[in-house]
Amino acid sequence: MNTGDKARIVNEMKDKxxxxxxxxxxxxxxxxxxxxxxKADYGGKYRRAKEDLLKAIKENSAYGYKRLTFELNESxxxxxxxxxxxxxxxxxxxxxxxxxxxxKPSFMAQTLFALGxxxxxxxxxxxxxxxxxxxxxxxxxxxxxxxxxxQKKAQLMPIIExxxxxxxxxxxGNSADTKTALQAWSMAIKSLKKLFLPAEGLVIxxxxxxxxIGYQWLKQILIKDKALVSxxxxxxxxxxxxxxxxxxxxxxxxxxxxxxxxxxEVKSLVDEKMLYYNNKRRHxxxxxxxxxxxxxxxxxxxxx
Numbered sequence: 001m002n003t004g005d006k007a008r009i010v011n012e013m014k015d016k017x018x019x020x021x022x023x024x025x026x027x028x029x030x031x032x033x034x035x036x037x038x039k040a041d042y043g044g045k046y047r048r049a050k051e052d053l054l055k056a057i058k059e060n061s062a063y064g065y066k067r068l069t070f071e072l073n074e075s076x077x078x079x080x081x082x083x084x085x086x087x088x089x090x091x092x093x094x095x096x097x098x099x100x101x102x103x104k105p106s107f108m109a110q111t112l113f114a115l116g117x118x119x120x121x122x123x124x125x126x127x128x129x130x131x132x133x134x135x136x137x138x139x140x141x142x143x144x145x146x147x148x149x150x151q152k153k154a155q156l157m158p159i160i161e162x163x164x165x166x167x168x169x170x171x172x173g174n175s176a177d178t179k180t181a182l183q184a185w186s187m188a189i190k191s192l193k194k195l196f197l198p199a200e201g202l203v204i205x206x207x208x209x210x211x212x213i214g215y216q217w218l219k220q221i222l223i224k225d226k227a228l229v230s231x232x233x234x235x236x237x238x239x240x241x242x243x244x245x246x247x248x249x250x251x252x253x254x255x256x257x258x259x260x261x262x263x264x265e266v267k268s269l270v271d272e273k274m275l276y277y278n279n280k281r282r283h284x285x286x287x288x289x290x291x292x293x294x295x296x297x298x299x300x301x302x303x304x
Contacts, residue, residue, distance in 0.1 A: 003032055052076045053088055065089060121230035122205045123238060134163040134298050135192075137203045137230075140184070141239060142176035142211075143246035145270075147260040154266050157184045158274070159204070160245050164298065165283050166291040167274050168192065172267045176209070178216050189225065195295075205230040207239060249273070 006028045013022040023030055049072065056063070056071045063071065069085045072078045117123060122137055140159045147154060157180055158170040169188030173180030185204075192199055204221060206212045208231050221227045232238030250257075253273050260266045282288045289297075 003028070007032070049076075049078060049080070049088060052078075053085070117233065119229075119231040120233050120238060121203050121228060123230075123233075132162050134295075135161060135195075135197050135202065137162040137205060138168060138188070139239060139242040139245075140181075140204060140206045141236075141242045141246065142180075142209070143250065145172070145250070145257050145266060146254075147257050147266050148262075149258060152263075154263055155180060156246075156249075156270060157181055158245065158249070159184055159188045160242065161291075162241065164291050164294040165245075165286060166191075166295060167278050170270065170274055172263070172270050174263065176211060178211050178214055181211050181217060182220060185220065185225075195299075200226040202227045203230050204228070205232065205239060206242075207232045207235055249277075 006026045010019070010022045010026060010028060013025075017025075020030075052072060053068065056068050056076070060067065060071060065085050066082055069080055069082045072080055072085065122132075125132060125137070138159050138161045140157060142155045142157050145154045145156050146152070154172050154174060155176040156170065156172050157176070159168045160166070161168055168191045169184045169186070171180050171184035171187065173183075189199055192202075204227055206229070211217055212229070212231070218229065221229055236243040253269070256269055256273075257266060260269055278290065279292050280290055282290060283294075286294045
């Protein structure tokens with residue numbers, strides 16, 4: 001016999017034997033009886049609402065309790081608040097048709113998890129104390145740009161070479177998607193061709209975001225261009241070079257980006273600042289010369 005059954009029997013006995021004696025016989029605390037009484041009174045008050053709530057759930061399977069509240073009030077003529085609807089759902093043991101589906105990790109995501117540190121090529125090179133030569137490794141990641149005076153957001157994806165800090169490619173898009181990533185990579189490929197350098201064997205290091213473990217990205221990088229992918233397994237902690245570039249770029253250009261009113265204006269500004277970064281901006285790690293100046297020195301002494 002559950003608490004609800006005991007409460008109903010007490011209601012039948014209390015007029016004849018008294019409330020306290022009835023509770024004592026059934027071993028039911030008075031607080032539990034009061035709770036069941038309030039619950040029953042509440043259920044009776046909103047008996048019709050329960051039936052309409054069931055209809056609303058059936059007709060609107062994607063609704064949560066907030067949208068169901070609006071539906072009951074506007075379509076069924078109630079004046080309920082969200083708390084009342086939640087109580088109705090709880091008291092009548094009603095469940096919403098909407099359920100959050102658990103997304104199964106992709107094959108690539110499972111593979112990355114299984115291989116662990118073996119997928120962090122850059123980390124292995126660093127751990128072995130090897131020097132990363134020019135155009136052996138590049139880094140990338142998405143970073144958010146806020147523009148139109150805080151009303152809009154864009155995503156910038158730069159691709160930065162390790163040794164000379166050269167921005168090989170970049171792209172700005174509305175979202176951090178595969179299209180934006182592949183456009184940035186396409187620009188990087190064109191830059192390599194102008195320098196008569198192959199993409200084959202180049203390591204591109206990034207995090208394990210959905211874009212970078214997706215089929216289209218991996219097909220382009222690994223199969224078509226025969227480059228290599230390296231994964232930062234601990235997010236920005238395993239990709240400090242990219243984190244540093246993105247942070248510095250936003251610090252130096254935040255106000256200018258903020259005043260851009262359209263995405264095209266943002267793209268134009270980013271192009272301008274990336275060209276400045278490559279051609280003029282001095283880097284202390286390069287001996288206070290620009291990436292292009294470093295590149296010219298490297299090309300001069302390069303052995304073919």
